[in-house]
Amino acid sequence: MPKIHPSAVVAEGAVLASDVEVGPLCYIGPHVELGPGCRLIAQCHIDGHTRLGAGNVLYPFASLGQNAQDHGVEPGSITYLEVGDGNIFREGCTVHTGTKPGTKTVIGNGCMFMNSSHVAHNCRVGNQVIMVGFSGLAGYCEVGDRALISGLCGMHQFCRVGRLAILSGGSVFSQDVPPFMMAEGRNGGVKMINLVGLKRAGFSEETIRVIKHIHRLYYRSGLAPSNALNAVRTQLPQIPEVLEFIAFCESSKRGVLPARIEGKRA
Numbered sequence: 001m002p003k004i005h006p007s008a009v010v011a012e013g014a015v016l017a018s019d020v021e022v023g024p025l026c027y028i029g030p031h032v033e034l035g036p037g038c039r040l041i042a043q044c045h046i047d048g049h050t051r052l053g054a055g056n057v058l059y060p061f062a063s064l065g066q067n068a069q070d071h072g073v074e075p076g077s078i079t080y081l082e083v084g085d086g087n088i089f090r091e092g093c094t095v096h097t098g099t100k101p102g103t104k105t106v107i108g109n110g111c112m113f114m115n116s117s118h119v120a121h122n123c124r125v126g127n128q129v130i131m132v133g134f135s136g137l138a139g140y141c142e143v144g145d146r147a148l149i150s151g152l153c154g155m156h157q158f159c160r161v162g163r164l165a166i167l168s169g170g171s172v173f174s175q176d177v178p179p180f181m182m183a184e185g186r187n188g189g190v191k192m193i194n195l196v197g198l199k200r201a202g203f204s205e206e207t208i209r210v211i212k213h214i215h216r217l218y219y220r221s222g223l224a225p226s227n228a229l230n231a232v233r234t235q236l237p238q239i240p241e242v243l244e245f246i247a248f249c250e251s252s253k254r255g256v257l258p259a260r261i262e263g264k265r266a
Helices: 195-200 205-219 225-235 240-250
Strands: 049-052 061-067 080-083 095-097 104-107 182-184 190-193
Touching: 049 061, 061 080, 080 095, 095 104, 190 195, 190 205, 195 205, 205 225, 205 240, 225 240
Parallel strands: 049 080, 061 095, 080 104
Antiparallel strands: 182 190
8 A cells, every 4th residue: 555644635536556655745636646666755746637657756845737837728628747757856846737638748757857947838858857956948848868957947938959968057048959969048059069968878989979070060160050951961971860960950940049159148
């Protein structure tokens, strides 16, 4: 049987795996499902049509599954939050369900959401993503695997952050940040590749060398974006990382973040 503190409230209808731990003063709503090994330390709030996989940990004052902060929410409509396995939600973190009926917010596996970070409605967050304290995603954002969103960063709605990209602290973006890149400032631009992140992810020196060439061609050649992307396509070996970068840029709807201009104020 789940281990539930006497002061916790678990609404009728909630489904908890047999080894779930629910600490003092927690609330679990009637449509919540918690997978094996989930642990709510204390004073957590999970509501809505929310499903958590295995091994997720919620720290005090984390709040998951609340309605979207959107005037377009239809009262009484059913929206969803789906969370994978092994995620950590630190103090004051908030994650909301989708906006339109039947829509959902999705979080993958192995992510860490630090204190007071926020994931808005209809976002899709990949695996092993880190969101540092007081960072936030507006509605419909997408974040690729192993991206790092530093403290006090903000993403405009419908924007994307590519796989293994890193956003420097205090940055705000309203365009897409491509995979493998480091971006900083208030739409300040791409500065360099995420070299440390790529090495930690086990990328070979040869692959990192090609990604450096992507950065030079797309961001330092002086070519217009379409011509620069064509240069990436024609001048570099078409390894998976090159194809991923090309596909990301070609599918951008808000535009790809340009290069950071040296001397430009953040």
